[in-house]
Amino acid sequence: MNRPKIVILGAGYGGIMTAVRLQKDLKVDEADVVLVNKHNYHYQTTWLHENAAGTLHHDKTRIPIADCISKSKTTFVQDTVVKVVPDEKRVILANGELTYDYLVVGLGFESETFGIKGLKEHAFSISSINAARMIREHIEYQFAVYNNEKERRDERLTLIVGGAGFTGIEFVGELANRVPQLCKEYDIPREKVRIINVEAAPTALPGFDPELVEYAMNLLESKGVEFKIGTMIKECTPEGIVVEKDEKVEEIKASTVVWAAGVRGSDIVDESGFETMRGRVKVRKDMRDPNRDEVFIVGDCALIINEETNRPYPPTAQIAIQQASTVSHNLTSLIRGKQELETFTPDLKGTVASLGEGEAIGVIFGNKKIFGRTASMMKKVIDNRYLMMLGGIPMVLKKGKLKMF
Amino acid sequence: MNRPKIVILGAGYGGIMTAVRLQKDLKVDEADVVLVNKHNYHYQTTWLHENAAGTLHHDKTRIPIADCISKSKTTFVQDTVVKVVPDEKRVILANGELTYDYLVVGLGFESETFGIKGLKEHAFSISSINAARMIREHIEYQFAVYNNEKERRDERLTLIVGGAGFTGIEFVGELANRVPQLCKEYDIPREKVRIINVEAAPTALPGFDPELVEYAMNLLESKGVEFKIGTMIKECTPEGIVVEKDEKVEEIKASTVVWAAGVRGSDIVDESGFETMRGRVKVRKDMRDPNRDEVFIVGDCALIINEETNRPYPPTAQIAIQQASTVSHNLTSLIRGKQELETFTPDLKGTVASLGEGEAIGVIFGNKKIFGRTASMMKKVIDNRYLMMLGGIPMVLKKGKLKMF
Numbered sequence: 001m002n003r004p005k006i007v008i009l010g011a012g013y014g015g016i017m018t019a020v021r022l023q024k025d026l027k028v029d030e031a032d033v034v035l036v037n038k039h040n041y042h043y044q045t046t047w048l049h050e051n052a053a054g055t056l057h058h059d060k061t062r063i064p065i066a067d068c069i070s071k072s073k074t075t076f077v078q079d080t081v082v083k084v085v086p087d088e089k090r091v092i093l094a095n096g097e098l099t100y101d102y103l104v105v106g107l108g109f110e111s112e113t114f115g116i117k118g119l120k121e122h123a124f125s126i127s128s129i130n131a132a133r134m135i136r137e138h139i140e141y142q143f144a145v146y147n148n149e150k151e152r153r154d155e156r157l158t159l160i161v162g163g164a165g166f167t168g169i170e171f172v173g174e175l176a177n178r179v180p181q182l183c184k185e186y187d188i189p190r191e192k193v194r195i196i197n198v199e200a201a202p203t204a205l206p207g208f209d210p211e212l213v214e215y216a217m218n219l220l221e222s223k224g225v226e227f228k229i230g231t232m233i234k235e236c237t238p239e240g241i242v243v244e245k246d247e248k249v250e251e252i253k254a255s256t257v258v259w260a261a262g263v264r265g266s267d268i269v270d271e272s273g274f275e276t277m278r279g280r281v282k283v284r285k286d287m288r289d290p291n292r293d294e295v296f297i298v299g300d301c302a303l304i305i306n307e308e309t310n311r312p313y314p315p316t317a318q319i320a321i322q323q324a325s326t327v328s329h330n331l332t333s334l335i336r337g338k339q340e341l342e343t344f345t346p347d348l349k350g351t352v353a354s355l356g357e358g359e360a361i362g363v364i365f366g367n368k369k370i371f372g373r374t375a376s377m378m379k380k381v382i383d384n385r386y387l388m389m390l391g392g393i394p395m396v397l398k399k400g401k402l403k404m405f
Numbered sequence: 406m407n408r409p410k411i412v413i414l415g416a417g418y419g420g421i422m423t424a425v426r427l428q429k430d431l432k433v434d435e436a437d438v439v440l441v442n443k444h445n446y447h448y449q450t451t452w453l454h455e456n457a458a459g460t461l462h463h464d465k466t467r468i469p470i471a472d473c474i475s476k477s478k479t480t481f482v483q484d485t486v487v488k489v490v491p492d493e494k495r496v497i498l499a500n501g502e503l504t505y506d507y508l509v510v511g512l513g514f515e516s517e518t519f520g521i522k523g524l525k526e527h528a529f530s531i532s533s534i535n536a537a538r539m540i541r542e543h544i545e546y547q548f549a550v551y552n553n554e555k556e557r558r559d560e561r562l563t564l565i566v567g568g569a570g571f572t573g574i575e576f577v578g579e580l581a582n583r584v585p586q587l588c589k590e591y592d593i594p595r596e597k598v599r600i601i602n603v604e605a606a607p608t609a610l611p612g613f614d615p616e617l618v619e620y621a622m623n624l625l626e627s628k629g630v631e632f633k634i635g636t637m638i639k640e641c642t643p644e645g646i647v648v649e650k651d652e653k654v655e656e657i658k659a660s661t662v663v664w665a666a667g668v669r670g671s672d673i674v675d676e677s678g679f680e681t682m683r684g685r686v687k688v689r690k691d692m693r694d695p696n697r698d699e700v701f702i703v704g705d706c707a708l709i710i711n712e713e714t715n716r717p718y719p720p721t722a723q724i725a726i727q728q729a730s731t732v733s734h735n736l737t738s739l740i741r742g743k744q745e746l747e748t749f750t751p752d753l754k755g756t757v758a759s760l761g762e763g764e765a766i767g768v769i770f771g772n773k774k775i776f777g778r779t780a781s782m783m784k785k786v787i788d789n790r791y792l793m794m795l796g797g798i799p800m801v802l803k804k805g806k807l808k809m810f
Contacts, residue, residue: 137549144542
């Protein structure tokens with residue numbers, strides 16, 4: 001019974017895929033694998049904006065962990081990670097603790113508010129299933145209240161999204177599709193509703209090809225989205241936001257503000273004595289912590305520099321999933337006594353941003369730009385491919401996006 | 406063009422059925438009929454508790470006025486009645502005014518809070534489509550927020566219904582069916598949720614046979630409803646309610662308080678110089694205002710004393726619908742120059758209170774007690790019968806409760 005014990009913290013993209021890969025890579029009895037997660041489900045962070053807008057039910061986004069892992073190969077512990085004590089190879093949980101021989105840290109992201117006043121208190125963040133369904137209900141409740149007040153308060157129908165990056169744009173796209181449904185449900189004229197997307201950078205979708213950006217903005221504007229580009233959010237209050245552009249300060253009243261402009265790694269990683277930058281560990285090429293040979297970091301908590309651009313790779317699902325393969329491969333090697341570990345190299349297959357049902361933009365095969373229904377279909381192919389890796393055809397059939405056209 | 410002009414105020418049960426009956430009773434060109442209503446839809450007040458609980462969509466409860474009346478026979482004006490000036494045979498609307506030769510007042514009910522402190526400000530009332538869907542969303546939002554707070558506040562999951570009369574009991578029955586769905590949707594253990602029904606009288610369903618009351622209470626208790634009978638609500642606060650029983654005062658924290666314990670007639674009737682008692686006019690036997698030969702009152706604003714019991718008849722849909730026939734008949738007589746008018750006599754066919762899907766209690770044929778699925782089916786038959794009178798078979802098919810068993 002002297003098998004090494006691998007503990008995986010977090011069942012996000014990186015954590016769950018590490019567990020799934022280990023089930024294939026390791027032989028029976030080579031190691032004990034324990035997966036720890038706060039909830040008994042895994043969820044697709046990249047779909048949460050649809051749950052938050054109310055265009056997709058969250059049960060489609062989450063997957064029972066029991067459906068992903070095999071009980072006989074992986075032990076699942078439902079608990080909240082409080083802290084890691086790497087010097088003692090110990091993990092403190094809310095309701096107990098665990099020791100490990102090897103640790104995989106996949107504790108995900110938190111919202112990064114860059115110190116903007118009031119954002120933490122008054123803005124929502126699309127960070128979990130719980131948060132997403134609260135945002136959905138919050139928005140719906142504002143619409144439901146509107147016609148009940150003697151003095152109509154139009155700010156109830158103003159939806160502000162902070163950030164026109166990937167997540168911000170995708171969320172705005174879903175909102176633009178959702179709002180007409182809400183107007184019908186609550187007898188509200190569409191023109192009373194404002195969807196405002198605020199971005200501090202000089203362009204929406206910074207980093208994307210200008211042609212794609214233009215396509216996205218034109219499409220979303222045609223659905224009634226207002227863009228405020230090159231505009232800083234100075235403060236978020238219970239009444240709305242204060243923005244500044246060209247030294248002009250403006251207050252925008254809104255009952256709903258969703259912050260979708262920045263993520264950082266996990267507080268827990270920060271507080272556990274790892275060397276971090278905003279919750280991220282700059283890992284070695286083999287995905288290990290620079291100072292600890294038995295600790296791997298995966299997903300949003302891992303920082304890897306793209307040597308071509310000298311900037312960090314973005315914290316995407318695609319990269320987390322690929323890292324999981326490397327982590328599983330290297331863990332297997334270590335357990336088998338091999339010291340030569342694989343180097344992680346991201347294989348960027350493309351990026352597709354959805355703009356609401358049936359519409360998207362993106363780049364595939366390195367430089368091919370795609371638009372509209374083609375891009376939307378490609379997005380679904382990517383999503384279904386992940387489900388295939390995670391749980392095979394049954395999972396694609398259960399949770400996949402199968403309405404292709 | 407010297408046709409008499411009949412103006413009907415309100416498209417509730419009494420108003421809309423008066424319009425529908427007049428379309429049959431009057432010959433073409435005998436009169437101009439104008440129906441005024443705040444919304445472009447009629448709704449079934451007796452179903453609103455289902456919309457408020459979230460067990461039935463409000464679009465099933467409301468019916469476009471255009472589907473009930475014939476444009477060539479009745480003119481529909483969508484506007485809000487501000488005041489009637491009976492001395493001048495004039496009605497002031499929010500956006501205009503109307504004159505009449507004959508007036509039918511069917512302005513419905515308002516919530517009666519009996520001066521209980523804070524009820525008007527902090528409790529909901531199931532009084533309209535707008536209010537019902539707001540209650541539904543308010544409750545759902547509390548469930549959605551619950552798991553997002555670091556310190557769980559169980560009062561978010563406490564639902565208080567003031568009044569265990571007909572409406573209170575029916576609403577509690579729907580809530581008992583809805584809560585397990587909400588628990589599933591938001592990952593909340595059922596035992597965290599409380600449904601508390603508070604009644605000042607010494608029994609639930611005062612006026613009902615004790616055997617029926619016992620059946621109803623047992624059934625609802627088995628679904629987790631807590632009754633506080635013989636308990637006065639002393640105050641409603643933003644945090645919940647303060648109750649008193651046997652001189653013991655208790656505070657119950659709750660994010661949702663719905664007041665379902667009393668109705669009165671319309672404020673507008675009070676303020677228009679009619680002789681009223683709590684918004685109701687004690688009408689003559691022919692349904693006319695005691696002082697004005699050209700004004701009929703129908704529905705919740707009409708007060709009729711049951712001579713057998715010397716108490717007013719309750720303001721029910723059944724009675725309002727029957728009154729509409731009398732009003733239409735008498736209007737037709739007046740227009741044709743007949744001075745002998747029909748006397749209104751209620752024909753009480755029975756009372757059935759629903760206790761959630763598939764369950765009900767009631768009395769039919771004067772004294773036959775019915776329970777369970779039989780009573781539930783009878784309730785649906787009554788509901789469908791009304792739709793049949795209102796719009797024939799097409800309306801029964803569109804809006805009826807057709808799942809009988």
